[in-house]
Each structure stands twice: as structure tokens, then as C-alpha cells.
Amino acid sequence: MKLVSAIIKPFKLDEVREALSAIGVQGITVTEVKGFGRQKGHTELYRGAEYVVDFLPKVKLEIAIPEDLLEVVLEAIENAARTGKIGDGKIFVMDLEQVVRIRTGETGADAL
């Protein structure tokens, strides 16, 4: 199994979620994160004090999937999250050794 972790622009969340749903992904865990990267941040100004805020709001999706779904999942995320502008984000893939569904105790691909 694989754990796919995707950092995307927040307003793309709904589209990505729908795309994943369409290809049969049943579970996603989402975290609000701040991203530092090539895309530059903005400046805030409070009574003459300038704060350069480097980070940008992003959301991180974590999706545990069976190995064979990997390609379609990556494709689905790429297509749904892409705007073509800097800051679209990254997808990271890691190996997932074990999964347990807490409710039932099922493990492995059954637990996804």
C-alpha cells in the first residue's frame, strides 16, 4: 500500500476530493498547512511595521491507497489541482506498511 500526501491550493480541495471520489477513493484526511516555496507570500502592514509573510495557506491531503491505484490517483490529483500557476503544490508518495481500521480491527487493503 502507498500513502499519498498532496499539498494543494485550498480552493482546489473540493475538486480534488471529487476527482478522487470518482475513481473510487473512499477516505481522505485533510490538514490545513502553511507552505513555503517558490510562490512568494505577501506583505502586511501595521502602523508602518511591515511584515513579510512568506507562507501561504495550503491544504495537505493524505490518502492511503492500494498500490495498484497509485497511477490513477496521482493523475486525478494532478488534473484536478493544476492551475498552471506557481504554487500549485506537490505530491509525495511513501510506502505504507500496514493499515488498521479501528472500528473492526481489519488490516491491510481491507481496512482502506
Next chain:
Amino acid sequence: MKLVSAIIKPFKLDEVREALSAIGVQGITVTEVKGFGRQKGHTELYRGAEYVVDFLPKVKLEIAIPEDLLEVVLEAIENAARTGKIGDGKIFVMDLEQVVRIRTGETGADAL
């Protein structure tokens, strides 16, 4: 070493933490996340506009452990987090290559 990542219901956090503590786990990192899964969300209504909110608040626990603790940790989490109702969450296990304790520079299992 292993990195165990558990998505659980928020009100179960204290119980799980105590269960882990009881078996000697000394450190946990917790993140507030939103979960999409089989458990369905709710509907919010604002002046006639209905918003179907699919996600549910969950918490994610990340626990780095020496390999030999894996079984008891999984068991402890399962037992403490289980309500038997849909949405109880998942446990993911990944391989952890290296750990460093920043304060001391210790590495490996000593750093846990």
C-alpha cells in the same frame, strides 16, 4: 523504528493518550485534521442555502516507536479509540529510518 499515524475521533484523544502512556510511549504529536470517509457529514443551512459539510473533525496522532513496541501500540490505540461506530478511524504504519533528538543530538531509538 516505525512511525504510527492514527486518525481517531477527537473525544477519544485523552483515552488513547493514557493508553499509550501506560505502555511506555513517551512522546506523541497531535494534529487537528478533517476526515472524509464512509461516515457522513452534516448539513448546514444559512438563509436557505444548504451546505453539505462532508468532512468531520478528527485528530491525527503521530507516534515514533521502536519496532518491538508496534504490536502493543496498535492494540492500545485500537482498544482505546474504538466505539464500534462508523468513523472510528484508521491506523497507518510506516517505516522510520532515522530519529534525532534536537536537544541532545541523540539519534536512533535513544532519541525516542
Next chain:
Amino acid sequence: MKLVSAIIKPFKLDEVREALSAIGVQGITVTEVKGFGRQKGHTELYRGAEYVVDFLPKVKLEIAIPEDLLEVVLEAIENAARTGKIGDGKIFVMDLEQVVRIRTGETGADAL
């Protein structure tokens, strides 16, 4: 490639980010987390009810890097994040199988 995940004290974020930047790391994803560990929390008191709050605010940095940068990255984080006091945090290293840059579709080290 490696995924480095560092849990540090929040006020060290800027220093760590600058240290990483100085050694050529171009992207970081940051999450606000709560840490349970050896460092003890505090007590809150509301009309006589005491709440022992065990967790402490921490930030988690996730940094995807090419393998050869690992040593300098670890060192940079350690140096910048260390105060020498309990609770300085941990660094976890995992193997990263694949990376995709959503904007361009680039993969592997090019996508970092």
C-alpha cells in the same frame, strides 16, 4: 529522496526556515501541532476547576529533499532549533518514493 519531518518549538520556526534556505532547501510545509512529551504542560484554572493541559504548541516542518542533502539538512535543523532545554523536539526521516510537481507534472528530484 527523503522526507524529513521535524517537530520544533514554534518560536524557532523563522530561524530554522532561514537555516534551511541558506543551504538551498526551496520548499517547506508547516503544520501547527500539539506535542506530548517529556516537557510538561501547564495548569489552567477556571472557577476552581483545574485543567492540566499536557500538550504544548509545536510546529511540524515537512521537507522533501534529495538523499544527498540529508546530512546538512539534519544539521541545519538541529543547530537552528536547539535551545538545549527540554522540549526542543525531534527530527524524523522517512524514505520518499516519489514526488510530483503539480504545476508541471515533473517528477523525482526535479520536482523538489
Next chain:
Amino acid sequence: MKTINRSAWLGAGLAAMPALALADGAPTLVDASTISAGDTAWMLTATALVLFMTIPGLALFYGGMVRRKNVLSTLMQSFAICALITVLWTVVGYSLAFTPGNPFIGGFDRVLLDGLVYLKDDAKLTTHPLAGTIPESVFMMFQMTFAIITPALITGAFAERMKFSAMLVFMTVWSLAVYVPVAHWVWAPGGWMADHGVLDFAGGTVVHINAGVAGLVAALVLGKRVGYGREAMAPHNLVLTLIGASMLWVGWFGFNAGSAVAADGRAGMAMMITQIATGAAALAWMFAEWIAKGKPSVLGIASGAVAGLVAITPAAGFVDAKGALAIGLISGVVCYWGATGLKHMLGYDDSLDAFGVHGVGGIVGALLTGVFAVKAIGGVEASLSAQALGVAITMAYCAVVTFVILKLVDAVIGLRVDEEKEREGLDLVLHGERVE
């Protein structure tokens, strides 16, 4: 005006009502020239201030103390009570409380406010015998704001677990079965407690003891919140609570100085006395907590201020600056104990301390009024035993009737949401809304 002793309020009224003093206590039609613009200006303002105490004052004071998942439902209770009691008071509440009837309950002369008139072309309007220099409309409205805040105070005791529907039904019945009669006994010309020499300037008994005791009974009948004592139930946003406490403080000038029903020396004294007691009580609670627990808390000083406001309410027209200082200091310390020691000792879950602050503070204030009242200021003699009697009767009546109403509502529609809903939070479950 707000003196249980009948001769007292008649006396109090003399300065304010040159034109009328009716034997039977019924409102009458008078010439527009009877009205004092100055007194009316102040009472319009005082009415706005007391309404402001409930919405948004009390709503915020309470809303900040609950967990985030329940903040909207907590605010909603105060707001809905405001709307509900407005209609109820208009339809029948005011009539039953403030028109002549028998010693136990008023009459039906003002149902739907019939007969309360302002006639432009005739330059005539009605006034109430308790407030002869202002229009009856203003007197009715001022009293309405008291009828609104009392049930809203109760909600603190059962926060985070009661059904909204059950709350509405309970408050409808409670307002008519408890608030209205007690207000009649105590304040209406001819109320049966009016001859027992109990002093209650601005509602310590009718409002605060009543609300506090009802809250205690409700906390006992509903039971503790799920997870109480085991899970963290820390206030989610004390900024809201401190805003609310501040609004209560400022608005209370309307409550207490407005109870002079005139813009005169008595109103001035009441405002001054209120301020002094409140400042003293805030400091007293703060230092008590600082000494006992090592830290002075925001929730503590805010609670102390409210405790002082409650305790000085019955006394505001009767004591001097030194009395106010004393009442403030004592009530701050005693209510600190009420909301901490007493509650933990007895083990009930009065979530936001409706009893611990309003009940205990109301009792302390009512009794201390008997101790510190100065004849030259209030124009009446005070008696500790009369005060104790007033407290005891109100507590007993309120406790019994509240208990019966709650049990009935529970039997018919149920008082509490079920456990899973309570966990999820009332905002989503009852109102389909959420604070981000």
C-alpha cells in the same frame, strides 16, 4: 420604587409623582404635561441599557464560557428568550404582574396592553402609579427588560445540554408561573409581600435569587454534562466573556439607577453605589483567587464584578459608599466560594454558575441590605429578619415550582439532547450552524 414595603415605595414615589398616588394601584390617564422629559429621557436610556445587558451582554458572558461547539446555541438561548418574553409580557405578563388583582397575582386589565395609551390629539397618555412622571409605555418596557433577563440568567445553569424546544417551553411556563407572581408580590401595589418590610431596590430577590435558584434546580434535574469532571471543559473564548461582563457592568447602571424611575439624586446615588460595590467585588474575587490558587484570572475578576453587581442590586438605593464597599468585598469573596468551593462540595454541574454567582450573590446582597441600609438615604428602616424572610419564601416557592415545571416538560418532550448529540455539540445538532 422597588421596595417591597408598601409605604416605602409610596414614600419613594412622593418626589417622583407629584400628580397622582392612586389608592388602588391602577394606571390612569393623565395630561401629557404630567410627564417629565428629563425622567423620561433617563428611563428610555435605562431601558435600552437593561436590554443591552441581555443581548448581547449576558449572551456573550455565557457564550465565552462554553466549549466552542456550543457557543451559538448558548447565544441563541438569550436571544430567543428576549423575543419570547417580549411577546409574552405584551400579551399577558405585564398585566398579571403590574395591574391590580389580588395579593397573589395581578389582573387582566392590560392583556395585549389594552388601555395603555398615548393619544396624540388629546395630549393624554397613561402612567403607572409606581412611576407617575414617565409614560406607562416606558414603565412597561423597563419592567419588560427585567422580565427578559431573569430567565436568560437561568440558562447558565444548564448550558451545553438542554434541548432548545424544551428550553422555550420551560421558559414560557416559568416566566408566567414564577417570575410574574413573585414580581407581583414584591413590587406591585398590593402584592402580599409588600407589607413585610423587605427591601429590594432593583431586583435582587425577584431577578437574581429567583434565577439562581431556578438554575440550581435545573442543574440538578438535568444532571451533569457528559464527561463532566473527566474531560476538559475550559471556556473557549474569555474575550467574549470579558466583553459580556463589561456590558453587564455598564448596562447595570440602567438596572439599578433606572430603578429610581427618575433622573434625580436617588438615581445618582444608585449609580455610584453600584460602581463602588462592583469595583470592590471584582478586586475581592481577584485577590481571593490569587491567594488561594496563585493566579488572578480573567474569568475570576469578571465573575467578581458580576457578583458585586448582583449583591448590590437590592441595596443600591439604601446604603452609602462605605456600605457599598463592604457589600462588594463580602460578595466578591463569598461568591468566589459559591462558584468554586460550594459547587465542588455539593457536586452539581451548574455549568456557568447561575446559582453560584446570581443565587449566592443575590442572597448575600439581600441579607446585607438589612445590615447596611441607612434610613436617611432610603427613607425606610431595614430589618435583617425581614430580608431573610423574603429570601426564604422566594427560594422555596421558586424551587418547588421550577422543579414541577421541569419534570412536566421532561415527561412531555424531554429536557436533554442525547449523548451523541451532546458530544457533537448543540450548534450543529440543534441549529445546523457552526463557528468556523
Next chain:
Amino acid sequence: MKTINRSAWLGAGLAAMPALALADGAPTLVDASTISAGDTAWMLTATALVLFMTIPGLALFYGGMVRRKNVLSTLMQSFAICALITVLWTVVGYSLAFTPGNPFIGGFDRVLLDGLVYLKDDAKLTTHPLAGTIPESVFMMFQMTFAIITPALITGAFAERMKFSAMLVFMTVWSLAVYVPVAHWVWAPGGWMADHGVLDFAGGTVVHINAGVAGLVAALVLGKRVGYGREAMAPHNLVLTLIGASMLWVGWFGFNAGSAVAADGRAGMAMMITQIATGAAALAWMFAEWIAKGKPSVLGIASGAVAGLVAITPAAGFVDAKGALAIGLISGVVCYWGATGLKHMLGYDDSLDAFGVHGVGGIVGALLTGVFAVKAIGGVEASLSAQALGVAITMAYCAVVTFVILKLVDAVIGLRVDEEKEREGLDLVLHGERVE
């Protein structure tokens, strides 16, 4: 005072202005002794209350309903309008609205408030013929607060997408081209609508229909928010909205009871009527939604209260308690439909329901004033057809002129931020700030 019918306001004025009743409607210099301290006390307070309705009341009411990324920019609109109109009204607005000119617009006598004086050594000052017992400065200020809230209400319709610069320009022109003339027609002695027997006690037409219609036109001209109907646009913090609604409620006592321009029986009635209608409307919306959608919402009850406040505004000095109950219940239900059914039916994006609540509520109130007005209370005869005429003319004039102004501003500097900025949120993009 706020009666379109000229003889009506003159009549209304009689009690309040013993000393003067000028044929030409111009302010005059009078002796300081002409002033009633009581009336002045109330009007100073009423002015503060109406200002409080806009900042922070309306700012919060609206600010809580937008998405977090736009909350500051939403608050900023009300606050900046407050500053802008203050200066505009001082420079020329008051003069054009309230000094004699022709039936369509006032004159330039009070440009920069020239001639509005208080002369200490001479113990003289000016008063306005519509308010002979208070200083002209207070009358001018009271009217200013109405001139401020009206454009601020409009901002609800185009929230989350308009450029701040365009908003400032639009409001400057709109205030002079729409608000000022309509106020002159309706309220100034000699305004051309003043002889048509339309009743508008406190500004249902001038303020609420005007703002509601301008909002509707703006929503149509600007178009929908990016993602409207597809993305979640849930209110980010209804705590703010409920605080705002509460402040509007309390502040509205200044709006309506202040429109009696005196601390008298009429002011008392207006306050009472306002309270009753508001309570009834809040309950009506709440129960309508409960029945229709299964849950009573916080946003619903707050909106219902505002709907009631709007609808009772034109009627507050003319109806009795029963009329107020009826107007409240009807407006609560109709505005619920206005902000839900009507809006979805027609498909425009009136973001915070400036039209659905203020426009619809204003129309309902104006018409029902014709139905429920009681001659003995207001001293004037009401006519449904006259009310309908007032509504229709105001709507038509406002819609046309608003449309023209918006198109001009769009052509010159553009009305909307571009899509990417709208996504990022106006707080950061327009003001460089952020709520954590």
C-alpha cells in the same frame, strides 16, 4: 416629526415646539431657554445609539456573515462610510437635505454648517423647525447618523467582491444623488412628497427601501461572487452577527424613539412598538424556518429581529401593540421568504440580503403602516394607496439613479476586484491585513 404628510409633522411638532413654527422651514436663532434639557438629553443619547447601530452594530452583523478572508474588508466598509458621510454631511449634505430650497432639493444655507451656531455669551443658539426644543446641532447630528447607516446597509448586497476605492466613490455620489434628495422630499418642510399623505415615522422609505433597492441593483450590476452556488460560503462567525443584531436592536430605540425628537409619550410608544414588533418578527422567522427546514437557526432569529425592526420603522409612531404584533409576525415570515425563496427564485447574489431583509422589510412595513395606523395615536389618517405611492416612487428613483452611478463608476475605475484577488480575499488584497 418624520411624517411625509406636512400637516402631520406640523401637528406632531406642536407639542414639541411651543416657541416656533416657521412658515418657511428655515432654522432660526433662539434663546437658550427655548431648549428642553430633557428632550436634548434623550436626543443626544438617541444620536449615540444610532451611530452605535452602524459602528460597530451593522459592521459586526455583516462581518460575521462573510468568509473569514473578507471580514476586515467588510467591517472597513461600514467604518469608512461612517467617516466619509460625516464629512460629506457637514460640507453640504445636511444643507441640501434640510434647509429650504425648492420642493426637490434644499439650499446652500448650511454649507459647512455655516449659520448653525451656539453663542455662549449671548445665550443664543439655532434650532431647526422640525425640532424646536433641541439645539440644531443635535438635530443635524441625529440626521447625520441616518445618512450614515443608509449607505452602510447597501454594502451587504455586494460584500466580498467590490473594490474599496469604487465603493468610496459610489457612496459619495449615491449619498448626494439619492439619499439627500429623497430625505428632502420626504422629511424637509416643503419637500414635494410632503403633501401626499405618506406616513414614514422613522425612515422605512428613506433608509430601508432606499438601501434595499440600491443593494439589489448593485448585486445585479456587480454579478455573483466567484464560486457562488458551487462553493461553500457559510458565514464564518455568527457570534459576530448575533452581537451585531443585538446592537442593532438596542440601537434602534434611538432610531425609532428618537424620531419623536422629544422625551415624551410618543417616544415611549415608539420604543414599545419597536420592541413588540421585533420580538414577534424574530419568533416568526424562527418558527417559519423551523417548520420549513427542520431547525431554528441563529442566523434566522437574528435576521428575523432585523426584519421586524425594519418593518416597524415607518409605523413606530402610528400603531398600537396589536398592530405591532401583526406587523412583526408578517414581516418575519415575508422577509424569511425574501432572503430565501425570492432570492433563489430570481438568482441574484445579494450576499447578505440587503434587499431581502431591508428592501422587502421596508416595503412590507410601509404598506402595513397604511393598514394598521391608528388615528388617535399618530394624529393622522393613513392610506394604503398613499403608502404604495411612496414606495413605488422611491423604488423607481433609487433604482434608476443607482444603476447609472454604478455604470459610471465601473466605466471609470471598475467595480470589482479581479478573480484571483477575490479568491485570495479582500482583507489581504485591499487592506494588507488578516485575521489570524
Next chain:
Amino acid sequence: MKTINRSAWLGAGLAAMPALALADGAPTLVDASTISAGDTAWMLTATALVLFMTIPGLALFYGGMVRRKNVLSTLMQSFAICALITVLWTVVGYSLAFTPGNPFIGGFDRVLLDGLVYLKDDAKLTTHPLAGTIPESVFMMFQMTFAIITPALITGAFAERMKFSAMLVFMTVWSLAVYVPVAHWVWAPGGWMADHGVLDFAGGTVVHINAGVAGLVAALVLGKRVGYGREAMAPHNLVLTLIGASMLWVGWFGFNAGSAVAADGRAGMAMMITQIATGAAALAWMFAEWIAKGKPSVLGIASGAVAGLVAITPAAGFVDAKGALAIGLISGVVCYWGATGLKHMLGYDDSLDAFGVHGVGGIVGALLTGVFAVKAIGGVEASLSAQALGVAITMAYCAVVTFVILKLVDAVIGLRVDEEKEREGLDLVLHGERVE
């Protein structure tokens, strides 16, 4: 009334005090009939408004500007000062400031408010010679609210780093050693600055320059916040700040129009002048920032409004509409510079710009009063040199005494929390609480 020039306040008083003008400036016992209900109604309201400025107004204005970890401790400072000064003023402050003594300090006649009476049966009460138509209790309370807000303003300068205990001790001493004497010199009949022709209508010097200078000294003595200039210290929630600014704006009507101590033409003018200057200053700061930095900010317009309120305070009873516009525009721009350019130039960490806004605004206002005062309005001649003298003496006295007090408190209990605690945040460390 608030005129340093003695003949000026006596003159100002004439209209307001027909019945008494005492040579020695002591309060006297008078008949209840001396009291004007209208004036009293307004002063009760004005007192409530000024209290409202501090809690919750100023508390929120400041609380929104700090980092989240310090919001409760910031609110707590204003609230605790409110309680503390209430007691202090009651015990001895009012007596030392407002009863006859020598030219430098008042006497002990009103310790614990002894002799300040309201005697119901005798229909007698005391009045103060500065306010002969209202009860002394109301005058004392109105003055108390000024004594409360002044130290609360100072807290902005040392936000996010001072010990709560040290703050309490410092404020206790400062209030008695700085506020009370300066108030006596400037306002009390017989104060030594009273014959120098300095005009200060509502407290520009006593309140704002005093607080601003004390803040500057405190910022210098305490030193910068840990991380200042390196770490982000952006305001965590400008919604709170904008609510606070709005409450300050509305409440300031009590401050300035209340300083007429009557509901008359002068109060009306003061309210109008206040509004105009505030609107102008808000726009001026906004446009200055827009031009200089490219964006108009919420914090900017709110700060501009406060700057205008501060600057118009000494002038509110003396200038006309054009003068108010000018003072507003000038103070908006100058305070923008004070809170940005000046602060960065000199490098101190006046966290929330107590000096940059209140100090600078107070100085600008005091001087411009000398330029724009109109004899016919205020009844007195103004002189720029006299104004400058008043400013200089106040600044010098305040700076020296504040410095000494701070050094003493530092030596005895220490002024600052240690670095680690400052990092963790004062809410948790000092008060054991947290905003979720």
C-alpha cells in the same frame, strides 16, 4: 466646565448653575429641586458612555492588536484598572482632586465620600460647584470614569511584557501622584494652572497628554519586547480592534458632550464638533497611509478615528465646524506620522502607540485649540502660548514622576516577566488562561 482658566469655567458654569457659585469651590447641600432632571439624565448617560469606553471599548481596541497569547492579559489590564481606580477614587482620589485644598492638591473632606449625601426624607443632596444642576454623586462618577480611562490608556505602551502585579502597584501610585494632582491643577476651582488661560474642554491635557507621556516613559523604562523588530508581531484580530474603536467613538460623545455637564446647546455643539473631527481624522490617516504605503488599512482608519477623538477633546467646546474639520485633518496626518515615522525614528517600542496616538494627538489638539478657538462659542479667549505652556508643564511633571515610580516599582518587585514567560505568553503565565 473643563477650562483651566478659572474665570472661563466660572463663565461656562453660569448657564448651568443658576443657584450657586461658591467662592471656595466646596460642594454644598442643596434642595432636591435645584437638580435638573434633563441635565442629570444626560450626565447619567454620559457616565455610562465613558465607562463603556474603557470596558469593553479600550480593552478591545488594545486586545485586538496584541498577539493571541497576550489577548486576555491585555483585556485584564483595562478591567482590573477599572476596578482598582473605582476603589481608589472612592477612598481618596476624588477628595484630593476635587475638594478645596491648596493650589497643588485638594483636601480630605471627601475621603470615603464622606459628606457626599442624598437625603431622601429631607429632599436634600449635595452638588459640586462645577456642576450645580446635577447631584454630586453623578459629578463624582463622571469624573471617576475619566480617572479610570487615563491609566488604562497607558497600558498600550507596555503591552505584552509587564507583570500584572507591578502594573497594579504602578497604577495605584501613578493615579494618586500624577493623575489626581494634574486634574486638581487644571480643573478644580483654585488649582494653580487655573489662572493661566489654558483651555482644555474635556481632558486633552489631563487625560491624553498625561497618558501618552507616561506610556512613552514606560516603553523606554521597560524596554522592547523580546524579538521586537525581528519577529512578526502582527495584531492577532483586528475585528476586536475595530469594535473597540467604534465603542470609543460612540462613547466619546459622553466624554466630550458630557463635559458640558448639562444637556444644552454646548453639549450639542461638543458632540457635533467631536463627530466632524473624528470623521475627518479617520479619512486623513486612511488617505495618508494609502498614498504612503499603497493600501488603506483597517488599523489605520481606526487609529485615525481615535487620533481625531483625542485631538478634538481639548477643543470640543471652543471651535466651530471648520475648526473641527481642520483639527481632524491635521491630527489624522500628524498621528499617522507619530505612530509610524516618529516611532521608528526614535526606536522605542510603544507597543500599541499610546504615545504615538494619545500623546501626539493630545499635543496637537491642545495647541490647535489655541489656533481655532472662537470666542463667541466658548466664551473665552484662547492663546497659543498658554496652550503650549500647559502642554509643557504637564509633559515635564508627568515624565519625571512616572520615571521615578517605575524605577521604584522595578527595584522592589520588578517590572517585566522574564524572557521565557514572555515567549510563552502572558495569558497562560500570569493568569493561567488561554483563548482557544
